[in-house]
Amino acid sequence: MNDKKLVEEITSMEDDFSRWYTDVVKKAELTDYSSVRGCMILRPYGYAIWENVQADLDRRFKACGHENVMMPLFIPESLLQKEKDHVEGFAPEVAWITHGGGEKLTERMCVRPTSETLFCEHYAHVVQSYRDLPKLYNQWCSVVRWEKTTRPFLRTMEFLWQEGHTIHETEEDATKETLRMLDVYADFCEQSLAIPVIKGRKTEKEQFAGAKATYTIEAMMHDGKALQSGTSHFFGDGFARAFDIKFTGRDNTLQYPFQTSWGMSTRIIGAIIMTHGDDSGLVLPPAVAPTQLVIIPVAAHKPGVTEKARELKARLESRFRVKIDETDNSPGWKFAEYEMKGVPLRLEIGPRDIEKNQCVVVRRDNREKTFVSLDDLENEIDRLLLELHDGLYKKALERREKMTYTATSFEEIKELAENSPGFIKAMWCGDRACEDRLKEEAGVTSRCMPFSEQPVSDCCVCCGKKAEKLVVWGKAY
RNA sequence: CCGGGUGUGGCGAAGUUUGGUAUCGCGCUUGAAUGGGGUUCAAGAGGCCGCAGGUUCGACUCCUGUCACUCGGACCA
Numbered sequence: 001m002n003d004k005k006l007v008e009e010i011t012s013m014e015d016d017f018s019r020w021y022t023d024v025v026k027k028a029e030l031t032d033y034s035s036v037r038g039c040m041i042l043r044p045y046g047y048a049i050w051e052n053v054q055a056d057l058d059r060r061f062k063a064c065g066h067e068n069v070m071m072p073l074f075i076p077e078s079l080l081q082k083e084k085d086h087v088e089g090f091a092p093e094v095a096w097i098t099h100g101g102g103e104k105l106t107e108r109m110c111v112r113p114t115s116e117t118l119f120c121e122h123y124a125h126v127v128q129s130y131r132d133l134p135k136l137y138n139q140w141c142s143v144v145r146w147e148k149t150t151r152p153f154l155r156t157m158e159f160l161w162q163e164g165h166t167i168h169e170t171e172e173d174a175t176k177e178t179l180r181m182l183d184v185y186a187d188f189c190e191q192s193l194a195i196p197v198i199k200g201r202k203t204e205k206e207q208f209a210g211a212k213a214t215y216t217i218e219a220m221m222h223d224g225k226a227l228q229s230g231t232s233h234f235f236g237d238g239f240a241r242a243f244d245i246k247f248t249g250r251d252n253t254l255q256y257p258f259q260t261s262w263g264m265s266t267r268i269i270g271a272i273i274m275t276h277g278d279d280s281g282l283v284l285p286p287a288v289a290p291t292q293l294v295i296i297p298v299a300a301h302k303p304g305v306t307e308k309a310r311e312l313k314a315r316l317e318s319r320f321r322v323k324i325d326e327t328d329n330s331p332g333w334k335f336a337e338y339e340m341k342g343v344p345l346r347l348e349i350g351p352r353d354i355e356k357n358q359c360v361v362v363r364r365d366n367r368e369k370t371f372v373s374l375d376d377l378e379n380e381i382d383r384l385l386l387e388l389h390d391g392l393y394k395k396a397l398e399r400r401e402k403m404t405y406t407a408t409s410f411e412e413i414k415e416l417a418e419n420s421p422g423f424i425k426a427m428w429c430g431d432r433a434c435e436d437r438l439k440e441e442a443g444v445t446s447r448c449m450p451f452s453e454q455p456v457s458d459c460c461v462c463c464g465k466k467a468e469k470l471v472v473w474g475k476a477y
Numbered sequence: 478c479c480g481g482g483u484g485u486g487g488c489g490a491a492g493u494u495u496g497g498u499a500u501c502g503c504g505c506u507u508g509a510a511u512g513g514g515g516u517u518c519a520a521g522a523g524g525c526c527g528c529a530g531g532u533u534c535g536a537c538u539c540c541u542g543u544c545a546c547u548c549g550g551a552c553c554a
Contacts, residue, residue, distance in 0.1 A: 018549090089554070090554080328512090332514035333516085335514050335515075353513090
């Protein structure tokens with residue numbers, strides 16, 4: 001490989017991870033900028049990834065019984081104001097509409113930063129009896145938050161997401177739903193995106209504005225930083241009380257229902273990039289790759305090559321997302337191009353292969369070449385895609401384990417935070433003051449309190465008092 | 478929001494110190510050869526130097542303002 005050329009194209013991860021990220025996003029043609037500050041244009045290739053994410057998640061939601069709806073883009077100020085914690089959390093970053101059709105509005109409206117308030121208002125209309133419950137709703141939309149600094153996918157002022165909003169008869173049902181959706185997200189990340197995640201609960205400091213409990217899946221990026229990849233919130237009956245949502249229960253008394261909400265956004269594409277990518281560019285997990293296999297004819301001018309390549313495409317496209325590159329760029333150029341774009345498998349077919357009734361299939365993640373008989377092509381591709389997915393997952397998991405440390409004293413956690421990028425497992429007494437101090441002096445925030453972890457000691461890493469909660473600490477995007 | 482950096486054809490840069498006809502590489506177009514890791518040669522096209530003021534006979538270059546991107550921090554679901 002010509003390393004010199006490669007260095008000209010993108011910054012290496014090791015040299016500057018942030019620049020590597022922006023370079024990959026740009027070179028893989030995922031996004032573009034416009035004259036709208038802090039917002040991104042999703043180009044066809046970037047949008048195609050989102051469409052695959054969306055289709056996969058939507059299937060999972062429907063399997064749980066969720067129904068899609070559409071809520072308005074705007075929220076009147078009075079509606080946003082109804083739940084105190086919620087408005088306090090979001091007010092600083094909403095965009096306000098003050099004029100319409102050239103006239104000043106009597107009441108200003110914000111562009112939705114999230115739609116809890118709209119769902120609540122609607123639920124108040126449609127929920128009368130326990131027979132109306134539960135309602136399991138979801139919407140695919142974009143939301144706006146007036147961010148100060150932005151980065152493609154990771155933090156933009158407008159972004160695409162789904163927000164699920166459900167309402168239940170009992171606290172128990174709502175709690176179950178919150179955790180069920182967290183599992184849906186975790187399964188999606190691991191099975192479709194090959195991203196290992198840690199499931200856990202957020203501390204009160206990190207919890208969603210208005211929630212009684214926030215659960216999260218946290219993933220570790222290549223540089224050791226954490227990315228919150230999906231969240232699921234339990235609201236108790238707080239929103240129901242604020243919005244006066246009541247139903248007649250089985251015992252003929254008026255009761256408040258219990259609610260949840262959960263979301264995953266285009267940010268997850270940032271997670272894919274920073275989990276699997278390498279110095280040659282993007283590496284896409286097969287389940288969401290817009291093209292799973294690219295066919296590259298070699299010596300295409302020789303008789304029979306183009307025909308054979310087209311024949312293979314026709315044969316494969318009922319089972320895989322296949323593309324053929326018939327441009328007259330050199331094969332080497334094409335190899336580099338599709339590596340940049342993260343296409344999982346590359347199929348090379350040339351005169352020598354045709355003679356032997358075979359082709360060459362190359363994996364994106366490790367560049368391993370396999371000569372595959374054309375008689376067994378479908379099965380081999382299936383196998384290679386599966387192996388590649390497993391390989392990506394395993395590699396990401398190994399890296400996370402290698403970059404996860406434990407600390408039992410303040411000095412230790414501070415030293416680790418400074419010198420060893422990654423996650424730090426340490427006990428916490430539950431005091432906000434300790435959490436604040438760790439942020440202030442060690443520069444780490446609590447990512448989550450994992451569900452399935454053994455205690456690493458019995459006293460708080462910060463104050464030394466008795467502690468039972470294990471927290472995963474880290475620096476976050 | 479605070480601090481640093483950068484804005485020059487599609488992309489990446491030089492030129493700015495010391496004001497005087499807009500440069501280079503890649504890409505693009507056309508033609509030919511090549512083709513198993515970013516091929517080669519030839520001929521072309523393409524830029525009011527981020528934007529707005531100011532200084533000057535003259536501004537990519539100096540001054541003021543402003544916008545965007547970017548890196549770090551703060552804030553953030």
